Amino acid sequence: MSGRIARRLIELGLTLPKAQPPVATYVPFTHAGNLVVLSGQLPMENGKLAVAGKLGDTVTIEDGQFAARLCLLNLLAHLQTACDGDLDRVRRILRLGGFIACTPGFADHPKVMNGASDLAVDIFGDAGRHARSTVGVPSLPLDAAVEVEALVELN
Secondary structure, eight states, X not given: OOSHHHHHHHHTTOOOOOOOOOXXXXXXXXXXXXXXXXXXXXXXXTTEEOOBSOBTTTBOHHHHHHHHHHHHHHHHHHHHHHTTTOGGGEEEEEEEEEEEEBOTTOOOHHHHHHHHHHHHXXXXXXXXXXXXXXXXXXXXXXXXXXXXXXXXXXX
């Protein structure tokens, strides 16, 4: 991987993980013209779930933000494949969708999801600014604390 985004990842001290295979009957991404729809990714690190549990209970906001960052990095690993290895083809991250496993009274979903959103902007600059939805849910696959999905436009 070479190019502007590869250099930016190095500057930020980030390495994209190995793209994780789906855990059920779906594909990691689909193309529709110049759009890529990326399936939700969990906070996996070195092939293992890094942040489990619920926000508002055993998971802190900071841990949730870390989980959201990991989700974004896992999304980018699949996006790199969708771009034939060239993340410079990303014209814009159009949307991120965040799912936060939390207790019923937890209300800081946006703070958690900022972990992914801020990283998208750090990596892609203005092309990383996106629309977003963030919702609290009672549970996620593998007891993950966070899951993030994306819609991306390519050049």
